[in-house]
Structure formats: C-alpha cells, structure tokens
Amino acid sequence: MNSMRPVWLVVAALVLGLRSVAWSCPTTFTLSVLTPQPCQFEQIVLELSGNETNVTYTLLANGLPLSGVSQSVVNGRRRFTVTGGLQNGSYTFSVQATLDTCTIVMGNVTLTVYTPAVPTLSLSSLNQILCYGDPGTIVVVNTDPQASYTVRDGNTVVAGPTQGNGGQIQFVLPASLFPQSGMKTFSVRATALGNSQCYAETANGPLDGATFIVYGLPPAPQISAPEPFACSPGGAARVLVQNAVAGYVYQVLDGNTAVFSVLAQSTGPLDITNIPVTPASPGLGFGTRSVTVVAINPNNNNCRIQSTSSVTITVVSRPATPQLATGTNTQVYCDAPGGVIGYAIVANGEAGVTYEVRRVGTNALVATATGQAGVVTIPISGLTASGSPHQFRVYAISNQTGCVSDPSGTLTIVVNSTPTVTASVQGGGSSATLCMGYTSSVTLIGSSSGAVSFQWLLNGSPIAGATTTSYTVPTGLSVGTYMYQLRATNSLGCSSTSSVVTVSVVAAPAVAVSSSGSTNLCTGYSSGPTLTSSVSNCSGMAQYQWYQNSVAIVGATSSSYTVPAGLSAGTYVYTVVVTCGSCSATSSSVTVTVSPAPTVTISASGSTNLCTGYSSGPTLTSSVSNCSSATYQWQLNGSPISGATSSSYTVPAGLSAGTYTYTLVVTCGSCSATSNSVTVTVSQTPTVTISASGSTNLCTGYSSGPTLTSSVSNCSGTAQYQWYQNSVAIVGATSSSYTVPAGLSAGTYVYTVVVTCG
Secondary structure, X not given: OOOOHHHHHHHHHHHHHHHOOOOOOOOOOOEEEXXXXXXXXXXXXXXXXXXXXXXXXXXXXXXXXXXOEEEEEEOOEEEEEEOOOOOOEEEEEEEEEEEOOEEEEEEEEEEEEOOOXXXXXXXXXXXXXXEOOOOEEEEEEOOOOOEEEEEEEOOEEEEEEEEOOOOOXXXXXXXXXXXXXXXXXXXXXXXXXXXXXXXXXXXXXXXXXXXXXXXXXXXXXXXXXXXXXXXXXXXXXXXXXXXXXXXXXXXXXXXXXXXXXXEOOOOEEEEEEEEEEOOOOOOEOOEEEEXXXXXXXXXXXXXXXXXXXXXXXXXXXXXXXXXXXXXOOEEEXXXXXXXXXXXXXXXXXXXXXXXXXXXXXXXXXXXXXXXXXXXXXXXXXXXXXXXXXXXXXXXXXXXXXXXXXOOOOOEEEEEEOOOEEEEEEOOOOOEEEEEOOOOOOOEEEEEEEOOOEEEEEEOOEEOOXXXXXXXXXXXXXXXXXXXXXXXXXXXXXXXXXXXXXXXXXXXXXXXXXXXXXXXXXEOOOOOOOEEEEEEEOOOOOEEEXXXXXXXXXXXXXXXXXXXXXXXXXXXXXXXXXXXXXXEEEEOOOEEEEEEOOOEEEEEEEOOOEEEOOOOOOOEEEEEEEOOOOEEEEEEEOOEEOOOOOXXXXXXXXXXXXXXXXXXXXXXXXXXXXXXXXXXXXXXXXXXXXXXXXXXXXXXXXXXXXXXXXXXXXXXXOOEEEEEEEOOEEOOOOOOOEEEOOOOOOOOOOOEEEEEEEO
8 A cells, every 4th residue: 555655646636737837746755753652652753854824633553543642743844643542553643734725645654562461370379378388389371471570579670581482481489588477479561572661560568469378487496305115004204396487287197197387376485295006096106206397387288397207216115013902901090199100002113213292183193102012111101080081092103214004992090099098297397306205295187079988097007996087296206207198098099198208206395594603682782693505305495484483684695694692681592494496395493592781880888089008998889780690790990800700899999099990790691791891099198287377375355367388298289178177177278378367265276287299
C-alpha cells in the first residue's frame, strides 16, 4: 500500500491542475518518532520536521486517523502526542496534511508497541508450604521469548533475569530468603527485552504472586541421657533436650521407631520423662538402645529436625520383689519416749541392691539397708502411737542401674499408746533431802492418764506393796541417794515410767560453841565474850544463825558472835543453828550471866585534915548496896592496903605530912565496884610564939594593956589566928596580934593564940 501512494498523489495533482493551475498543496515533511520503543499504553510522541500554520494535520496509524492525539508546535515543528498510548502491536504512522482542497499524506514510520503479559505462575507456585531451612520454588508457565523474567522481594530482585522460552521457567529461591516461620510473598516481573521500562508484574503474593507459608523449626535438638538405664516392666526412660523451644513437639525415636512425643511448654531444657519401655508398645526394647530425638512443628508434621547425635539407654529388668518374712507382716509394740523400733524383714534378700522402706500413702523414705543374700532385717525407728497403725512397703533398688522393684506386701506396725505418768515430791519438786536420823519423812505423789495399775520402783527395782499413786519414804534410811520412779500400766499392757525423784539422806552436821572471855558479866561492862562455832559433817556451804534465849539474833549469821555490850542484868543463853544443805544442827548452849554491879560509898568519922604528930586518924566507914555478900579491899592512892579487907578502915597515926586518897573496892561475886574517894591531908604542924610589948603586970584602973604579937613558923598556907583568954576564945581576936583591953578587973589573965595553917 505504501508503494502505491505516490502514484495516487501524482494523478490527483494532474487532475487538480487541469481544473485550476492556481491551487497549492502542503509542504511534505519528514515524520520521526520521539518514543522509539513505547510500552503498551505508554504515551507516544511523533514529530514532523516542519510546520505550516494554514495546514490541517491528522496523525494516521495504519492509514486510519487516531483518536486521543494532541498536537503542538515545538521549535517550528508539528508534534503529535498519543496521550493514552496504544496496546501491544506494530503500527505504521503517517500524517495527512490538508491545505484548502489539497490533501497529502507524508511520512511513514513503523513502531512496535510491546509490554509483556503479566506472568502466569503454576498453581503450586501460588501457595506453597515450606519448612524452615528448605528452599522455595517458583514456576512461571507460558513464558514470552520477547521478555525476561525476574523474581522480586519488593523492589529487590532475588532471582533471574531469565529469558522466556515459550514454555515454563523454574526459579529456586534459597532458604535464606525465608523467615523462621510465617508467610513470605514474592512477585514475578516480565520485562520487555531491550526496554526495561516495559514490564508486567504479578502481585506480591496473593492474588497471582507467589505465597509461601513457612513452618518454623527449632535448632537441632542437643540431647543427653541423665539416666543411662531404664527399668522393665513398668519403668520409663528419660532424655534431656538441652535447647528445646516452646511450642514444638519433641519425638523420641528408638532407631527409626517413634516411641514417645511431648510438646515443649517453655524454651530451655526439656526433660522428657515417662518414655515407655518394653513390654509397652511402642516402647524401648530390652538391651542397649540408640535413641534420637526429632523436633517437629506441630502445625506441619513434615517439618522436623533431628538431634545432632544419639544417646544410649539400656533397658534392664527390675530387681526381685521383696518378700516379707512369714509372720512379720503385722507387729505390735507399746509406745516409748522417742518412739519404738519396728523391723521390716525381707526373706529373699539379694546382693547388689539397696532396700528402702517407704510409708504407704506419702511414699516417704523411713529406712534403708544394704542388700545381701538371704534374710535382710531393716530397723524402722521413731514409731509412736500417733498415726498408728503405721504401714510400709519395701522396695529393692539396683545399685548399678537404679531400677526399683515392685513393692513388697504391706507391713503393718501397731504402736499402742502408753500412759503418761509423772512423779514428784509432795509439795512440788523432783528431789528431797533428809538428814540422817530423820523422824519426819517425805511422800512421793504420782499422776497418770490411761493407767489401770501402778508400781513404785527404788533404784529400778519394784518396792513390795507400793502399788498406789503415792508412796511415803520410810524412816531409818542410811546415808545415800535413793532414786524413786512410778511405773504406770494401761489396759493394753503398755507401761511407762516416770522420771526419777531423788531422795538424798545426808549426815547431819555437828556443831560446838566455845567462848573466849568471861561469860559472867556485870552491868555496865564494856565488851562481851566472843562465841565461836566449830562445825563437822557439813556437806556444802554452812549457814549460821545465832539465837539468844531461843530467839534469832538479827544479822548474826556468821560462824562467830560477840555478845554485845550494854546487856541488862540477867541470864542469857546462846546457841547457834548450823544449816548444811537441807540439814540443820543446834549447838550446845553457852550461858552468859550479867549481874547487877554493886554500889559503894565511904565516909570519914573524924577530921581528914591532920597535922603531923596527930595521935589518931579518922575512921572510914563503907555503905554497900546491890550486894548480898561483899568482900572488901581498901586502897591508898590506888594500891591495896594490906590487911584492909573489912567494911571500915581507920587511918593510922604517924603519917607524915602529905595527901592520902582512900577508896574501897567491893566485890560481889564476879562484879566489883569502887567507892568514892576520901582524901586525908596531913599538914606540917606550925610553931608559934607570942611576945608582949608593954608591961604584963597591971593595976586596976590601967588605961591601956600590952599588945601581944605572935610569931609563926612552919605554916603552910595562910595562917588563921584565934586568941584565947583563960582558954576562952576572945571574940573577934583573929589577927596575928592582940591588945589586952583596958578595964580588966583585978585578977590573972592567961593569953594564948591558936594558929591554924591549912
């Protein structure tokens, strides 16, 4: 068609030229494509090499006008823009130009529009299930040879490009592209060869993309066998997974046979117990077994991972079931302090095992014993009436494998209660002390609950006839310690014995008292005698109490006592009570007699002032009271006068001048009293002479008499004078001289003077 078009144009021009040679046609320009390889529905731009403003231009595609084309003039060139683009295909573009009645077609440009179709994935590629660690596969069918194909994770190419081949293309995606678990989606893009801008792409995942559901798997199990042996029958094996992950199932395999599974509830070590063994089925068989563990995603049983290694578990038979010796299945005891001991007696004992006795119900371990061939006796201690009857079973445990036998028959041990019993000294306490020779004893009192009979024991042996709840210790026991107990028995024949009540008989102390100093005192004495005790047979520390006339002396609690001064007249009996432990002894008495002191006075009959040369002295006489039988001793100047032992005493003549003090000591029994003193003074006798001044021969009618003057010597003290006339004292004549008065009648007058010195 393109080859014919120029001929047609020439003919048209000739025809038009015949009609009017004055018409003109549009200028012919070259048409070029500015979008050389457009994609489907991509905007296409074409341009003429020129433009005429009065010409109408129409863009043709394959000879037909195109709609949706906009025109513009750029730099003097007519430009055509197919805004909405075209669908895939090959197009020849030309431009029809019309000027008045002249229309021409110019330019022929062929352009191919191509965008690959959206890739089609195989059904298996649309939705796939993977286990963590597996690669994924995407298959694209009906591929276009004009396109290349890539698999994309968002904007990232993860597989391809691969050119289409008209058939299918398979992409293998590595496991590293997938999460540990969950959903993963990919898109597939088909890109036109030579123009990467022209492509078609599936959705990323649903609806037409690739969707993978990944089932997670934990790390390969790391396993160990904490218990290398398992027991048959009825036993179980144990495997420990060190790195279990919560939510996964861990399956135990005996070789290739699954025998047990468990779901991990938490992440960390998983202790798989209760793995069955033969004869359970499935279960580990007898002998040495090679055991592995696989971890399985519970949502997809095809997703599993095996342990990194295997462990060895040996399944062995249990020890023989213990058989209790005949007649020992039931045992009866009476309770005792701290409990009683029962016995589990195994008749079919074997070596290489340990026997355990466990309580029925709680399975508490109460006793063990090492196995031996034959009879094995296992003591069970601490059994009391509380919780009776006690029931136990015996198990045999292999020392090598730890396998436990089936339990023995039930062992029943009945512990009957014993009565409670106490004993004490009446009044309280668990001991009493008696003194040797005691006459008043002590009574022991017992009490019990649940008892029907009683027996008192002395030093562990029954006391004949002492079968009540009280017992009086007999008199007459010798020194020693006596231990008493009360045994009480109930209706079940069970007895219990009280704690010991100790009665001690000790030797009584002996005490004597001696006195230092006289015990016969007189009232007014300054110090009394000291009484000293001497104690023997005292056990422990002696305690003292002194008594006066049977009344305790306050504060007198030492081993000696001094009778205080100031006691009134009377008789005082002193004793001391010495206590050694619980024993006391009273000493013999010491009597202190306080007698009234006598009173004595003396007086003198006659002058006590004497002059040397006197002829007789005064007589001293005593007066005594408070004394029924006195003895006397006169003293001169504090010294006894020999022989002066009567109630009176006459001062002898001949004493020289001086002062003499006389006292009398009167003794009444043990009491003495000293009288008041009487002082006798012996003065030197003076000498006196008189002389007259004037005549001593007078005549009646004389006018003055002579003066008499005394002259004194040997006068001690002041002389005193008294003049006498005819031996009659002259009143008032007391000076050393005297004048004879006038007027004396006729007669003879004798004048003397008495001079007193002292």
